[in-house]
Amino acid sequence: MFASLRSRLWLTYALLIGVVLFVVGSALVVYFLNNPLVERQAATRLRLVVNSLNNQRFLQGFDGDVEQVVTRISENFDVRISVFRGDGLLVADSQTDGEALNINLAEFPFNADAPPVLRTRDSSGQLWLYTAAPVLDRFFVLVATPRPRASLASILTDDLFVPLIQAGALALLLSLVLAFLISRWVAAPLQRMAEAVGNVATGYYGPIEPQGPREVRHLANAFNDMTTRVQASQQSQRDFVANVSHELKTPLTSIQGFAQAILDGTADSPETQQQSASVIHDEAGRMHRLVVDLLDLARLDAGTADLARAPLDLAALLDGVARKLAPQSQQASIDLQADIPALPSFIGDGDRLAQVFTNLVDNAIKYTPAGGQVLLRAKQQNGNVQVSIADNGPGISKEELSRIFERFYQIDKSRSGNGHSVGLGLAIAQQIVHAHGGHITAHSEKGRGSVFVITLPVARPDDVTMAIRRVD
Structure with missing residues (x-):
């Protein structure tokens, strides 16, 4: 219910x-x-009775009518009246058969102007209100009444x-x-x-309008963010499957076609057979590189990539990358410059980082027109090592700049079929840099070239010690 x-x-x-x-x-x-007003009314009635008895001077003659007077007044005011002599002897009591009251008049605080009303209990435990006053200097009048209590009815x-x-x-x-x-x-x-x-389970990812209390609005905003990310993730998965299928389809088609030519005798001369085998070999290598790149990305995403961390001379590594790509830049008529000062010690995987820097410099050379310049520069800044690769090529538009680190994304679509690039290089480079605790950013304007900046944390003394122990 x-x-x-x-x-x-x-x-x-x-x-x-x-x-x-x-x-x-x-x-x-x-x-x-327990109404205190009723109790105050009873106390007022007791004081009135005492004052009335005191004014009547009914004990002045002390004759035999005292008992009757006390009884009559007691009945009229619904109180109990007792008269005592100065030595404490009881002279008259309006309730001779009533319970005895535990009262010591010698300790009573007499006050002629306003006699106080006190509380006591009789032998049966009944609570009484009482007051007293002296009369004719020889007698004491005690006036009492049970404490009034209102009934529930x-x-x-x-x-x-x-x-x-x-x-x-x-x-x-x-x-x-x-x-x-x-x-x-x-x-x-x-x-x-x-x-x-429930709609998400059916495939509808409509947003929720944040309404209600603040916590509920925060929950609605978090839900909207979650659905946006889920949609982006699903779209990324669909794109991934489509791109992998596309990248595998081309080499597989070539392999199947040339293999069929060899089998049915179309390639009947040594030269055509050699050409067919060469194409099959190249396309198989392209598929192998694609699979290796995908495995690398999967391991880096899961954090299970085997990084051989060791003390590393980053300046020497960058200098080696520049020397290795110098012939390629000369062949493309590109001026490759390296500004690499002495750098602090760094802990990392030399092969993986060389892969990152080689990929970035290689891209800069490929996309820079003849006569252009590529600058590889490194410096220490704010406790980090900052490596930048700048070129004066055609640049990248803002729309494309936000997507260059996506998997299979290629700026120049015409290069997708050249057998070398499938759009995974920058995605892998980004994951490798993240695995080393750094980050990579890209800055570019259309027509003004591009700059890729890699920031890596400088090694601390305890990092060097741990890395040396692992190597030993």
């Missing part, structure tokens, strides 16, 4: 309101049962209590209605979110 969040919220509010009203009602009942029929009950019932009704509206206001955004989650 109370399975939904809305019904549980309403039940919680209702129980809370009911408990509050019960506590308040109980406090009112206790207050009325009288409270329930009291003119004040009934309106309070009615007001409480009305407050309970209004509170329950308000609790229903509040629970609906809180639960409605969550119900819409539950519907949206």
Whole structure:
């Protein structure tokens, strides 16, 4: 019955309101049962009786009518009156058969102007209110009455209590209605979110409008971010499958065609057979490189790539990359410059980092027109080593710059079929840099060239010690 969040919220509010009203009602009942106003009225009546007896001077003659006078006054004011001599001997008592009161008049604080009203208990435990006053300097008058207590029946029929009950019932009704509206206001955004989650299971990724309390709005924003990322991830997976299929289809088609030519005798001369075998070999190598790159990406994504970390002379590594690509730059009429000062010690995988720098410099040479320049520069900055590869080639547009690190993305589509590039180089470079605790960024403007910046953390002394121990 109370399975939904809305019904549980309403039940919680209702129980809370009911408990509050019960506590308040109980406090009112206790207050009325122990009404101090009734007790003050009784105390006033006792003082009036004492003053009346004192003014009548009914003990002045001390004749036999004292008992009758005391009894008559006691009945009229509904009190108990006792008269004592100065030595404590009881002279008269309006309730001769009543319980004895535990009162010591010698300790009573007499006050002629306002006799105090005190409390005591009789032999049966009944609580009494009493006061006393001296009369004719020879007698003491004690006036007492049981402490008044209102009955529960009288409270329930009291003119004040009934309106309070009615007001409480009305407050309970209004509170329950308000609790229903509040629970609906809180639960409605969550119900819409539950519907949206159900829609995700069916393939619909519609956003949720953030409404309701702040926490619910934060949850809605987080849900919208999650669905956006899920859509992007699914689109990336679809693109990945499509790109891999495309990249594998081309070499497989070539391999199948030339193999068929050899089998059916179309390639019947040694030269055509040699050509067919060469194409099959090249395309198989292209497939092998694609598979190796995909495996590298998978391991780097999962954090399981085997990085041979060791103390590394980064300056020597960069200088080696520049020397290795110098013939290629000369052949393309590109001026390859290297500005590499002495760099601090670095812990990393030399082969992997050489792969990164080689890929970036190679791309810069390929995309820079003849007569252009490629600059490989390194420096230490803010506790990091910063390596930049700059060229003055055609540059990259803003739209393409935001996607260059995506897998299989190629800026120059005409190069996709040259057998060398499949658009994984920059994605692999980015993952390798991240695995070394660094980051890579690209800056470019159309027509003004591009700059790739790799920032790597400088090794600390304890890093060097750990790396040396692993090598040993």
